[in-house]
Amino acid sequence: MGTSGDEENGVAGLGRPGGTGQVAGGWGNGDLGSSDDRAQFSALLEDSVEDLYEHAPCGYLSTLLDGRIAKVNTTLLDWLGYERDDLLGRRHFSDLLTVGGRLYHETHFAPLLGMQGEVSGIALELKAADGSRLPVLVTSTVRTGRDGRPLLIRTTLFDARDRRAYETELLRARKEAERERERLQRLAATLQKTLLPPTLANVPGLDVSAYYHIASVDEVGGDFYDLFPLAEGTWGLFLGDVCGKGAAAAAVTSLTRYTLRAAAVYNPDPDAVLRNLNTVLNHEYNGADPRFCTVIFGLLTPDPDRGGFHITLASGGHPPALLMRADGTTDYLPTPGGQLIGVLADAHIATTAVRLAPGDTLLLHTDGLTEAHVNAVDGVDRYGDDALLDFARTLAPTTASATVDAIRDLLDTFGSGVDDDTAVLAIHVPRPPSEELQ
Amino acid sequence: MTQRLTLRTRTAPAGAVIELAGDLDHHSAPEVRAALPGLDLRPGQQLVLDLGDVTFCDSSGITVLIAARNHALTAGAGIALAAVPDPVSRIFRICGLDQVFPVHPTALAAETAWRPTAG
Numbered sequence: 274m275g276t277s278g279d280e281e282n283g284v285a286g287l288g289r290p291g292g293t294g295q296v297a298g299g300w301g302n303g304d305l306g307s308s309d310d311r312a313q314f315s316a317l318l319e320d321s322v323e324d325l326y327e328h329a330p331c332g333y334l335s336t337l338l339d340g341r342i343a344k345v346n347t348t349l350l351d352w353l354g355y356e357r358d359d360l361l362g363r364r365h366f367s368d369l370l371t372v373g374g375r376l377y378h379e380t381h382f383a384p385l386l387g388m389q390g391e392v393s394g395i396a397l398e399l400k401a402a403d404g405s406r407l408p409v410l411v412t413s414t415v416r417t418g419r420d421g422r423p424l425l426i427r428t429t430l431f432d433a434r435d436r437r438a439y440e441t442e443l444l445r446a447r448k449e450a451e452r453e454r455e456r457l458q459r460l461a462a463t464l465q466k467t468l469l470p471p472t473l474a475n476v477p478g479l480d481v482s483a484y485y486h487i488a489s490v491d492e493v494g495g496d497f498y499d500l501f502p503l504a505e506g507t508w509g510l511f512l513g514d515v516c517g518k519g520a521a522a523a524a525v526t527s528l529t530r531y532t533l534r535a536a537a538v539y540n541p542d543p544d545a546v547l548r549n550l551n552t553v554l555n556h557e558y559n560g561a562d563p564r565f566c567t568v569i570f571g572l573l574t575p576d577p578d579r580g581g582f583h584i585t586l587a588s589g590g591h592p593p594a595l596l597m598r599a600d601g602t603t604d605y606l607p608t609p610g611g612q613l614i615g616v617l618a619d620a621h622i623a624t625t626a627v628r629l630a631p632g633d634t635l636l637l638h639t640d641g642l643t644e645a646h647v648n649a650v651d652g653v654d655r656y657g658d659d660a661l662l663d664f665a666r667t668l669a670p671t672t673a674s675a676t677v678d679a680i681r682d683l684l685d686t687f688g689s690g691v692d693d694d695t696a697v698l699a700i701h702v703p704r705p706p707s708e709e710l711q
Numbered sequence: 712m713t714q715r716l717t718l719r720t721r722t723a724p725a726g727a728v729i730e731l732a733g734d735l736d737h738h739s740a741p742e743v744r745a746a747l748p749g750l751d752l753r754p755g756q757q758l759v760l761d762l763g764d765v766t767f768c769d770s771s772g773i774t775v776l777i778a779a780r781n782h783a784l785t786a787g788a789g790i791a792l793a794a795v796p797d798p799v800s801r802i803f804r805i806c807g808l809d810q811v812f813p814v815h816p817t818a819l820a821a822e823t824a825w826r827p828t829a830g
Binding site: 516517518565567589590591593610613616617620693 | 774777781804808
């Protein structure tokens with residue numbers, strides 16, 4: 274800052290609005306037509322030193338090293354509503370500050386000034402005679418005598434009311450944006466909830482557990498699952514993944530869920546259910562913005578003779594289910610040849626049937642789990658189907674809730690490596706109490 | 712972790728070829744989709760997607776491959792995939808796309824195998 278001399282101060286003060294030379298030249302040539310005007314203009318320029326000090330567009334203040342006010346300009350007096358005699362020799366610079374400002378001055382401003390000889394652009398608040406506050410930007414320089422000893426402190430103060438208003442506005446806009454984001458996240462969470470069943474149907478003789486891992490709080494994912502009663506003694510279940518994210522994917526997810534439930538009531542044959550879904554999605558979405566899903570649909574029927582359940586699974590291009598037997602044998606239940614749903618007019622649906630005996634657990638999952646980023650091993654940085662199979666083998670024999678808990682823990686260890694939503698649904702046939710004792 | 716996608720298109724006698732390298736996912740799929748309308752593809756030709764350097768393909772990647780297929784079919788052209796890496800061909804098998812896209816070991820093999828259809 275130009276605090277080394279009064280003339281420099283004056284020039285800096287005039288120059289601030291936009292270039293001294295240009296402005297003076299423009300007025301001199303254009304508007305100052307009469308000789309009288311020109312004379313007044315020259316006079317203002319010539320004896321400007323005192324005037325510029327007193328009526329500069331900023332406040333000037335000179336204080337002794339202990340802060341006592343030795344000189345002050347009219348601009349600052351006007352801002353604060355003081356008479357010159359109120360301040361000179363009577364008040365310290367810190368007396369003009371608010372309590373918070375005084376504290377900051379004492380702990381930061383003054384020590385820094387002592388060390389560096391200059392402090393610039395510090396935001397402080399002045400307290401006017403009437404108690405009102407005035408935000409200012411303060412710059413101070415220590416002036417020394419010929420022998421280098423510090424003699425006094427020169428301080429320039431800029432009115433920062435506009436700047437404060439601007440900052441307040443910025444802060445308000447940021448708070449508003451944060452509120453908007455929270456609203457959006459609440460909306461996404463609510464929408465997500467409507468795409469998942471509030472509770473899974475209670476199937477007598479079956480232990481059921483499910484979990485939905487949300488990868489992003491800002492975007493609705495496209496994974497879905499459900500388990501619900503059909504005709505007497507049978508249940509339908511499904512789990513799938515609609516491609517994409519966000520509102521458009523959520524619309525497809527919603528359509529898919531309701532179509533699956535309605536189609537299952539109409540004809541519970543799993544192959545027919547997925548065929549119906551394929552027709553609906555294929556009619557709805559094609560061309561440049563294709564929408565599809567991969568899904569497994571299962572029809573559960575209790576086995577009245579031997580206990581447990583029969584399940585027929587139909588797969589439309591979905592990762593295969595994992596079967597963990599009561600004896601610990603664990604493998605994928607392949608449904609090869611099934612095609613994703615919604616893209617092809619006559620998608621092939623693959624089906625398989627299996628009996629779930631007491632002690633068996635079946636796990637359905639979406640690929641958010643197997644496509645999670647993990648620490649690279651041999652250049653492969655995705656978790657993968659083989660790793661999941663190995664993991665399931667360590668769990669078996671197990672239960673539905675133990676399986677889902679283990680997968681939740683597994684997803685937690687991946688942390689931010691899970692960049693897509695993940696849904697898991699496990700069903701387990703508990704052993705009869707008599708068997709558990711053995 | 713994530714490999715940025717790069718996309719190159721060229722024109723072969725049999726039709727347009729798109730060469731992809733890197734991760735074909737939620738973030739990069741729109742870029743491929745945007746390249747489709749600008750392709751020089753005439754009826755009877757074949758669009759080849761060379762996936763030789765694709766490191767990852769998720770459901771968004773599959774979506775854009777299907778969009779490419781729809782685009783080619785609308786133009787009266789065919790579509791083929793070339794040099795499909797193992798992890799990608801595994802995903803294709805799971806979702807049954809191996810039965811939808813003709814697959815060739817290289818882009819050149821895809822072009823050689825192409826027999827222009829009448830029209």
